[in-house]
Amino acid sequence: MAKQGRRAPEQDESQIPERDPTEPGRNPAAFYRAQNVINRRIHVLGMGNVGKFMAHSLRGILPDPPPVTLIFHKREHLTEWETSLKRLHVTTDGDTEYRDGFDVELSYPSIRYMGKEIENLHRPPTWDGQSDDPIDSLIVCTKATHVLQALSPIKHRLHPESVILFLQNGMGTVEAVNREIFPDPATRPHYMLGINSHGLRASKDSFTTIHSGFGTIALGILPHERVREPAPYAPTPKYAPTKDNVPVRPKNPANPAPDTPEATSASFKWSSNHRYLLRTLLRTPVLGATAFSPPDLLQMQLEKLVVNCIVNPLTVILDARNGSILYNYSMSRVMRLLLSEISLVIRSLPELQHIPNVEQRFDPGRLETIVVGIANNTKENISSMLADVRAGRMTEIDYINGWIVQKGEELGIKCFMNYMLLHLVEGKGRMIQMEMGEGIPFVDGPRGGGELILNDMVAMEGDRPEISKEASDGNNDGKS
Numbered sequence: 492m493a494k495q496g497r498r499a500p501e502q503d504e505s506q507i508p509e510r511d512p513t514e515p516g517r518n519p520a521a522f523y524r525a526q527n528v529i530n531r532r533i534h535v536l537g538m539g540n541v542g543k544f545m546a547h548s549l550r551g552i553l554p555d556p557p558p559v560t561l562i563f564h565k566r567e568h569l570t571e572w573e574t575s576l577k578r579l580h581v582t583t584d585g586d587t588e589y590r591d592g593f594d595v596e597l598s599y600p601s602i603r604y605m606g607k608e609i610e611n612l613h614r615p616p617t618w619d620g621q622s623d624d625p626i627d628s629l630i631v632c633t634k635a636t637h638v639l640q641a642l643s644p645i646k647h648r649l650h651p652e653s654v655i656l657f658l659q660n661g662m663g664t665v666e667a668v669n670r671e672i673f674p675d676p677a678t679r680p681h682y683m684l685g686i687n688s689h690g691l692r693a694s695k696d697s698f699t700t701i702h703s704g705f706g707t708i709a710l711g712i713l714p715h716e717r718v719r720e721p722a723p724y725a726p727t728p729k730y731a732p733t734k735d736n737v738p739v740r741p742k743n744p745a746n747p748a749p750d751t752p753e754a755t756s757a758s759f760k761w762s763s764n765h766r767y768l769l770r771t772l773l774r775t776p777v778l779g780a781t782a783f784s785p786p787d788l789l790q791m792q793l794e795k796l797v798v799n800c801i802v803n804p805l806t807v808i809l810d811a812r813n814g815s816i817l818y819n820y821s822m823s824r825v826m827r828l829l830l831s832e833i834s835l836v837i838r839s840l841p842e843l844q845h846i847p848n849v850e851q852r853f854d855p856g857r858l859e860t861i862v863v864g865i866a867n868n869t870k871e872n873i874s875s876m877l878a879d880v881r882a883g884r885m886t887e888i889d890y891i892n893g894w895i896v897q898k899g900e901e902l903g904i905k906c907f908m909n910y911m912l913l914h915l916v917e918g919k920g921r922m923i924q925m926e927m928g929e930g931i932p933f934v935d936g937p938r939g940g941g942e943l944i945l946n947d948m949v950a951m952e953g954d955r956p957e958i959s960k961e962a963s964d965g966n967n968d969g970k971s
């Protein structure tokens with residue numbers, strides 16, 4: 492069953508002899524023993540395609556892969572794993588490669604309702620496969636909509652020196668985690684962010700993922716408040732001083748008199764777990780991982796957000812593949828209206844005010860070129876949002892167009908188009924859930940060949956809810 496995560500023993504630094512490692516006759520083993528011990532174990536939360544792909548890739552580091560713990564959130568999945576060969580498979584161009592040696596745990600997600608965590612009366616006080624051991628390195632691979640539910644039950648295992656890598660679509664996950672899970676910066680773990688562009692599809696087998704398109708993972712460290720004040724990213728010194736020694740303030744026509752706080756130093760301390768997780772991911776060949784500075788990663792995240800703000804909801808409205816928004820005059824009109832709002836919000840973000848060329852990079856015309864290019868490259872794909880809506884799952888729209896609307900509100904920019912699109916998508920999703928059975932007494936069971944509708948309170952990555960009818964407030968009880 493679950494192997495307990497191991498924590499490196501605390502070192503008493505006064506006991507470590509201060510000796511020059513290059514000293515002649517120095518015993519190298521003694522030298523390395525005197526260094527801080529890093530716990531190499533990496534926990535992976537979220538066993539969807541991204542989670543399986545990450546865990547499989549990490550176990551492929553040769554000759555000495557790190558120990559990897561898979562955190563399952565459903566008893567049935569754990570039982571299925573225990574009765575299987577205990578391997579993860581990734582299929583690329585028809586070739587399947589398996590990796591083994593994983594440890595497993597079970598952690599029931601918390602239940603959230605109307606933005607608040609509620610007590611899960613159906614969760615047993617202790618259960619088989621549960622672990623309370625500290626987690627030093629965690630990769631969160633759930634959808635943005637499930638991060639809070641999944642992190643909450645393991646938050647006591649994360650300590651101020653832990654590092655969490657977030658690999659979600661959209662923006663706003665970290666803010667939500669800070670608000671709801673780790674409100675105190677003094678005890679908050681360190682964070683890393685990643686942008687995944689690998690194409691991954693589900694297979695019929697629960698422990699197989701199809702790697703349908705090679706991509707990259709852009710990684711970056713998020714400076715912690717404990718080691719750096721939260722403030723916009725500083726310009727590098729070459730941009731800062733003028734010949735009169737007055738700092739250069741980039742002019743932003745979108746926000747002519749920006750009430751922008753002073754930039755702070757862009758340098759920050761790396762924790763040893765940061766360094767370990769980043770290095771490990773960078774030497775995992777199939778991931779194609781690259782590290783970026785925080786301001787570069789933020790701009791890359793925003794570019795990806797723009798693509799998701801257009802392609803995902805419009806394909807939901809059209810109920811068609813990504814290519815459907817191309818070569819269509821009316822869709823181009825809609826796209827341009829949306830992009831004008833999105834561009835204005837992004838160009839007005841205080842955290843970008845000290846970065847040069849933001850105006851050009853997020854100009855509506857340039858954004859349109861990026862969106863059209865990606866829609867064309869992925870023209871045969873079903874967007875992740877359309878797949879969610881069709882399956883009756885909750886979408887990530889709140890973290891995509893919802894984030895633009897929210898930031899617009901904070902900046903005094905009304906984003907009517909994005910607000911309307913957000914509600915069209917939510918409305919369509921709701922309609923499909925109703926058609927699939929929620930709240931409608933179907934005689935022959937829910938539509939879609941017995942497919943279950945998912946309850947937003949507890950559903951994780953396409954899984955069935957585990958709570959009973961009473962706990963789900965009279966909604967679908969998750970039983971077919």
Ligand SMILES: CC(C)(CO)C(=O)C(=O)O
Nearest residue numbers: 802869872873874875876
């Ligand atoms: C780029 C795009 C739109 C590809 O389908 C995507 O990221 C998604 O579907 O979420």
